[in-house]
Amino acid sequence: MKRVAFGVSYPTELAHPIHRRLALTDGVSRMELLIWGPTANVTTLSWFDTDPETVRELLTAVGTLSAVSLVAGDDGTYAFAHQTGFEFDDDVLDLLASASVVFLPPVTFFEDGTATFEAVGETADLSDFYRQLGTLLDVRIERVHDFQRGSNPANLTTRQQSALEAAVAVGYYDVPRTGTVEAVAAELDCAKSTAGELLRKAESAVVTQFTDGSLVK
Structure with missing residues (x-):
C-alpha cells in the first residue's frame, strides 16, 4: 500500500467557511483539522496558529456550531468544536465518503485557499481518487511513500x-x-x-x- 500526500487549491465557492475566513482575518494563516468523526453531528479538534480570541471569531463562520472550547497550546490554540454539520461542499463530501482510501490527520488549511492532507490505500484506488478529486479541485501529489503499520512510539504531538x-x-x-x-x-x-x-x-x-x-x- 501507499501513503500519498496531496495538495489542493479550493475555489471560493467550494471552500469551507473557516477556510474562506482565514484569507480575511489578520494574524492567522493556518488551521489543522486533527480529529473528526464519521457523522455530521460530531466534535472536532483543530489547531490554529493564533490566539484564542481570533479563533473564536473565526469559528463564527460555522453556522452549525453548537459548542466550542478553546485551549492555548503549541504556539497556537486548540479548538474542540461540536457541530451538527461539516459544511463542506456536497460533491467533495460525497467523494470522500465513497473513496476506497482512508485519510490521515491532520488536514491543514492555509490562508491562500490551499490545503494539504494524506491518504492511504492501494495504488489503483489512490489513482482513482486523485482523478476524481481533480474534477472538483486543483490537486497535486506532493509525496508518495510506502505505508507502514505502527503507532507513534515516542508519544510525539x-x-x-x-x-x-x-x-x-x-x-x-x-x-x-x-x-x-x-x-x-x-x-x-x-x-x-x-x-x-x-x-x-x-x-x-x-x-x-x-x-x-x-x-x-
Whole structure:
C-alpha cells in the first residue's frame, strides 16, 4: 500500500467557511483539522496558529456550531468544536465518503485557499481518487511513500511529528546536512524559533525513549 500526500487549491465557492475566513482575518494563516468523526453531528479538534480570541471569531463562520472550547497550546490554540454539520461542499463530501482510501490527520488549511492532507490505500484506488478529486479541485501529489503499520512510539504531538517529517524532507538529517531550520520552518509555515523548538522537543522524546529501551522492539 501507499501513503500519498496531496495538495489542493479550493475555489471560493467550494471552500469551507473557516477556510474562506482565514484569507480575511489578520494574524492567522493556518488551521489543522486533527480529529473528526464519521457523522455530521460530531466534535472536532483543530489547531490554529493564533490566539484564542481570533479563533473564536473565526469559528463564527460555522453556522452549525453548537459548542466550542478553546485551549492555548503549541504556539497556537486548540479548538474542540461540536457541530451538527461539516459544511463542506456536497460533491467533495460525497467523494470522500465513497473513496476506497482512508485519510490521515491532520488536514491543514492555509490562508491562500490551499490545503494539504494524506491518504492511504492501494495504488489503483489512490489513482482513482486523485482523478476524481481533480474534477472538483486543483490537486497535486506532493509525496508518495510506502505505508507502514505502527503507532507513534515516542508519544510525539502531531506538530512535533510534522516537524520531524519536514526536517527529513528538506534534508536536515542528511549526512552531510543539506537542509536548515529555516527550511523546516518554511515547510511548516511557522517561525524559525517555533520550528527549532518543535525539533528539539521531538528529538528529546525520541532519544530519551530510545536510550531507555522504549523504542526497541
